[in-house]
Amino acid sequence: MILSCEVVKDLLPLYYDKVCSKESCSLIEEHLAQCPQCVNELQKLKMDLEKPSVPEGEVKAMKRISTEWKKDKKVSFTRGSMFVSALAAIICFISYHIIGAKVLPDGTLVEPFALIPIGYLFVLVFIISLICSLLFSRKQK
Numbered sequence: 001m002i003l004s005c006e007v008v009k010d011l012l013p014l015y016y017d018k019v020c021s022k023e024s025c026s027l028i029e030e031h032l033a034q035c036p037q038c039v040n041e042l043q044k045l046k047m048d049l050e051k052p053s054v055p056e057g058e059v060k061a062m063k064r065i066s067t068e069w070k071k072d073k074k075v076s077f078t079r080g081s082m083f084v085s086a087l088a089a090i091i092c093f094i095s096y097h098i099i100g101a102k103v104l105p106d107g108t109l110v111e112p113f114a115l116i117p118i119g120y121l122f123v124l125v126f127i128i129s130l131i132c133s134l135l136f137s138r139k140q141k
């Protein structure tokens, strides 16, 4: 059986991946032995599959964009946590003063004491976020 060049071109990817039947393989090899055009097609297929046709410059640009994106994510996250922790700390201290302290008739002091350490905890988170944000933005330059 003699295969036409078109049929061989269709089968070359299967032949290259070695997933076609033995019979097809031997027919393709028979054709390749006589047809330099199809040998060229096979060479092109090998080149395309073994070396992706993305230019070096584009690969570098993609890597640069990827690292910038990761840095931007870190900076955005630290700025977001800075904002949220500062807001939470302010809310804690203001609500502590609004609620206020009172002494019950039996002499016990009632005050929202828990808001003070929670507020200072948010201040600590704010300071850590501020330091991280400064470090990340310094690395970017």
Ligand SMILES: [Zn+2]
Pocket: 004, 005, 008, 031, 035, 037, 038
């Ligand atoms: Zn051919």
